[in-house]
Amino acid sequence: MPAISNKGLKMPESPIRKLVPFAEDAKKKGIKVYHLNIGQPDIRTPQVALDAIKNNDIAVLEYSRSEGSEVYREKIAAYYDSKNIKVSATDIIVTTGGSEALFFTMGTIADAGDEIIIPEPFYANYNGFATASGVNVVPVVSKIDDNFALPPIEEFEKLISPKTKAILICNPGNPTGYLYSREEILKLAEIAKKHNLFLIADEVYREFAYDGAEHYSIMQVEGLEEHAIMIDSVSKRYSMCGARIGCIVSRNKEVIASALKFAQARLSPPTFAQIASEAALDTPQSYFDEVITEYVARRNTLVSELEKIENVKVARPKGAFYCIAELPVDDADDFAQWLLEKFHLNNETIMVAPAAGFYSTKGIGKNQVRIAYVLKEEDLIKSVAVLKAALEAYKS
Template sequence: MQTIGMPKISRKGANLPTSPIRKLAHQATLANERGVHIYHLNIGQPDLPSPKSALTALRTYEEKVIAYGPSEGTKSFRMKLTTYYKKHNIDISPEDILVTTGASEAIIMALDCITNEGDELIIPEPFYANYETFAAACGVKVIGVPSAFETQFALPEIDDIEAAINPKTRALFICNPNNPSGYVYKKEELKALAELAIKHDIFFIVDEVYREFLYDGETHTSVLEFEGLAQHAILIDSMSKRYSMCGARIGCLVTKNKEVVAAALKFAQSRLCPPTIALHACEAAIDEPSAYLTESVREYTQRRTTAIKSLQAIPGVEVAVPKGAFYCLARLPITDSDHFAKWMLESFSVDNETLMVAPANGFFSGDKTGKDMIRIAFVLESKKLVRALDLLRLALEKYPNKTI
């Protein structure tokens, strides 16, 4: 029944889950207002400085009019991206690239281009929670195929994935290195997925925004490296993590499939253009000497070691050791990490400090899976990480609803 005087909102607007990464933002604000300092391990917001070249580009910005740019991004930026990709064994031309407002928009556009209402996407779970929101906005269902904590969330059995394919399936979709698990898919795993995509003539979308962040000697294989996959492969990318420029909101969609590029351009033209000031700064960032990235990865390697060690030292906590990106999933001796995360913000602090984490259930498609896990973003400097995870230890000691 509709209440008169209150028009109905959409089903997806009403039913959509809130992002696990930001759902406790209000509680965090209230904690801040009480004077409590919060260590933010909930969100992949690196504290590393953005490249000097990018900041200088802003400070020397010479345009008199902040005008629209090309809908697909400037040619010069796309040219620079092709050079960047070449270094990563990815051979593409500027025409294969559509610059977007963050990787988020690239995913939305990809789904707009390849799915019809009622279609399905297959994603190994856990997966980046917002994929489900983007899919919901398109009226598309995410079919999660479970990967296991015990294998550090390696690719599920390929037969399990194939079993989920049906006529509604439009794409296989992974994040590599994975957010939230930190798993780096091996070349053979990617090859198996590529073969499935070709066999069933569906798309294979890979979000590679954490490409550079690899540990323990891992190497990264891009979806665009596979021969025979050109028409099926869609690469999602972003400048946010690579250059610690999350607020810039510059990403891209890359594919050699001309039909997808043409369709995506229509959606791109309708929203006019990606933010041009940020694009200007990002173009400068690409020219930053490679030492910037080397140093970032060195720093994250250290933080990852710190995070893993600290987590493993907490009684009852297990951690799926990440090989890439800057997240990991930790299993805690609790039954409801939503409640625990909220409790830490509302009812727990030590010396006026607490921490914010992302409850992991939102990274799984099931209602109950992941409720004993949290996602940790090891994006703070090691000293702060140590303190934050010591607070986690103390919180688990004091938390009244724990299971051990």
Template structure:
């Protein structure tokens, strides 16, 4: 039989989706599952976006330009320049989801064996993108005790070497919900200039910032223009994960042209999604205000509920719609699987993502889970009851979560 590639064997499984077979079986067994494992919002997609799809009238479903349609890119310019990014359409490369933007950037900016630094825990699929690009991730630890704030600059400098080419941040952060401050971003700016590094910024959760906190992008930092690469997506902003439409933004003209070659190799981004996303830019602010209010309430219910459980600690996130919580358990992978295979309370259980999969460091996050507050508060409250009962019954419960 032909052999599988070593790269195929090295490709990591998703901690977000790897428990799906156990969830499927639990559903077959009649259990109701509260899905807190994945960032699939239950918020309605903007009506204008859906209407634009209904109004489509073409005779040929044709390719679009590799960089995206001019109509959509010009519409995106309106959106980003309201945020003071000061960009042009020729600095936007439309991609098949934010995932492709990350993959293209890694391949366009780094050679095989080059290294990127990422504060951990980090979005697990960064490992998946780094694998086919043959890029090495150098993690530096952020800590639950301080809410997963940016590690010290000294921690970054300890791992910088001749192969270091980029720093990656997700802001607001997935999986922790941490929102980076202006001071933290200015510190990263100085570091990137000192060592001539790219700064990759995944901004998928830009609209989800709580308690009046300010969102700062590297695009707001003067003097860093040739170093910054922004990744974005319509998935979370418009609750349109299935559109699979994102973009890469850079003011570095040489990088843009190289990235475009990778985009040409995959032909084009999806036509229908661009039509819908063009209309989405005109979504009224009232939509986002209501969504932000809803997520704030959900966050408050979940964080307070988790911290009320014996032995559980959960920092209060400043953005996105995730938390990482520390549980009094021996192993989060075993616990999350046990919740699906062996536990039920009134025929209900909870699906979560083991946080160990969001770390590169071995043995990190073994007693942590990521929960996405993408359900209504009444369902979150029921999920919390399930968790309380589960933690009391779990055979691998420990005396402390520390």
């Protein structure tokens, strides 16, 4: 039998999706499953985006430009200008989701065996993108006891080697919901300049900042123009996960020119999805105001309910729509599967994402889960009630 590549064997399973077969089996048994495992918002997609598709009269569905429609990129640049980020359309490459943007970025800045430093826990697919690119992830640990704040800069500097090409952060963070402060971003910018590294920021949750805090982008840092690479996406901002439209943004012309070659190799991003995404940029601020109010209420409800459970520790997110909870279990993978296979409360159970898959360091996060608060408050209350009962049953 022909052999699978080492790269294929090393590709990690998604901690977000690997339990799907168990959830489907539970549903076939008539059990209601509350999905807390995946960041699929239940917020309605802006009608203006849906109407742009519905009312379109395209006769031939053509390729777009490899870097994306010029009109769309001009509108993206105008959106960033409203956020005090000064870029032009030529600084932007439209991609098939933020995932492709990250994949192109790693291919652009790093060769096989090179290293990227990432504060962990981090978005689980960073491991997959790195494996596919032959890049080594070098983790620097942030801790739940510190609410997953940026580790001391000294911890980053200890890890920098001749192979280090970049530091990658997600801001606000997935899976932690941590929102980096302006001061923290400036510290990272200084270390990037000092050691001549790229600073990559995955900012797909930029609109989701809570408690009066403001999102501060790496693209706002003066003097970082040649170092900063921003990753963005329409998926979460407009509740358009299925559109699969993202972008790379950088003022570094060599980065953009190299990333464009990757974009040309896959031909073009999807045309209809770009049309919807372009229209979504006309979404009024009132939409976001309502969404933020809703997510803050959900976060407050979830955290409050979790804090009522004995021996459960939870970090308080300041952005995005995730939190990490530490449970009184030895193996969250086993517990999450057990929830779907063997437990229900009044014919209801929950699906969570075991957090070990969001770490690169082996053995860390084994008693943690990521919870996405993308359900209505009443469903979150029911979900935590299921979790509480499950923990009592699992221990016994």
